Amino acid sequence: GAVVSQHPSWVICKSGTSVKIECRSLDFQATTMFWYRQFPKQSLMLMATSNEGSKATYEQGVEKDKFLINHASLTLSTLTVTSAHPEDSSFYICSPTRGEGKNIQYFGAGTRLSVL
Amino acid sequence: TQLLEQSPQFLSIQEGENLTVYCNSSSVFSSLQWYRQEPGEGPVLLVTVVTGGEVKKLKRLTFQFGDARKDSSLHITAAQPGDTGLYLCAGEDSNYQLIWGAGTKLIIKP
Numbered sequence: 001g002a003v004v005s006q007h008p009s010w011v012i013c014k015s016g017t018s019v020k021i022e023c024r025s026l027d028f029q030a031t032t033m034f035w036y037r038q039f040p041k042q043s044l045m046l047m048a049t050s051n052e053g054s055k056a057t058y059e060q061g062v063e064k065d066k067f068l069i070n071h072a073s074l075t076l077s078t079l080t081v082t083s084a085h086p087e088d089s090s091f092y093i094c095s096p097t098r099g100e101g102k103n104i105q106y107f108g109a110g111t112r113l114s115v116l
Numbered sequence: 117t118q119l120l121e122q123s124p125q126f127l128s129i130q131e132g133e134n135l136t137v138y139c140n141s142s143s144v145f146s147s148l149q150w151y152r153q154e155p156g157e158g159p160v161l162l163v164t165v166v167t168g169g170e171v172k173k174l175k176r177l178t179f180q181f182g183d184a185r186k187d188s189s190l191h192i193t194a195a196q197p198g199d200t201g202l203y204l205c206a207g208e209d210s211n212y213q214l215i216w217g218a219g220t221k222l223i224i225k226p
Contacts, residue, residue: 006158034214043122043204043219044159093158105214107158 003027006094006108013084014116021079021111023094029074030096034105035067038091047092050077084115119143120207122217130225132194137203137220140187145207148181148188149214153202195224 003026013019023033032051036044048069050056056069066088068080077096081088094108120141129135139148147166151159163172165181165188172179176199178191188207192199205217 004158009156041219041221043216045216046213049213091156095158107160110156110158112156 002096002098002106004094004096004106004108006111008111009109010112010114012114012116015085016083018080018082019084019113021081021092021094021113023077023079023096023108025075025096025098025106028096028098030077030098031074032097033069033071033077034095034097035069035077035079036093036095038093038110040091044093047079081113084113086115089113089115120205120215120217122205122220124220125218126221128223128225129195131196135192135195135222137190137205137222138187139189139205139207139217141207141215142186143207143209143215144185145209145215146185146212147208148185149206149208150179150188150190151204151206153204153219155202159204192222195222197224197226200224 005024034049035047037047038044046059047062048056048058050069050071052071052074058064066082071077091110091112093110095105097105120139122139147164149164150162153159163179168183168185170181176193180189200223203220206214
């Protein structure tokens with residue numbers, strides 16, 4: 001299977017600071033990257049979709065200025081949570097896809113963010 | 117907006133019992149995927165069903181896609197404690213995006 005590297009796996013930060021999460025597809029080129037958020041005991045909630053070299057498309061209710069997504073290359077995408085607050089504490093999962101058209105999604109191991 | 121209703125949301129049973137998880141929608145999906153997720157980890161794909169009426173087996177797990185490709189089920193036979201986890205279904209829509217079910221938290225007691 002495809003290898004996806006997401007880090008950090010766990011981060012604790014103070015309220016008001018920014019946190020960057022990296023997601024790398026190690027053995028394939030990810031034309032599209034999905035970023036999800038998952039609260040305890042709930043399913044995955046799509047936050048945004050990004051294609052390499054273009055601006056991300058955010059889902060309704062997700063603040064684009066707060067959750068900055070950069071998809072600068074076909075193997076790397078980052079999600080920056082700016083001015084984090086306790087309500088941003090969640091489990092964030094990246095999902096790079098490969099191939100044109102057909103959605104073959106792979107998933108990172110996730111990042112547990114705890115904002116104090 | 118396409119929705120995928122997954123049930124039950126929580127299930128706790130004894131080792132050796134059988135169980136079925138359902139995912140239902142009023143919309144047609146190109147395919148439907150089943151995932152299992154452990155705490156603190158990303159979801160891991162178990163199976164993808166594509167054809168209406170398709171049945172796939174993975175050891176004690178049986179996955180079925182409805183004839184109309186609007187619903188799917190996961191049946192576990194003789195559940196074991198190792199089956200404990202969060203099971204998620206996700207349907208692929210016409211835009212190749214995944215529509216996620218709410219998840220089923222499964223606990224198998226020894």
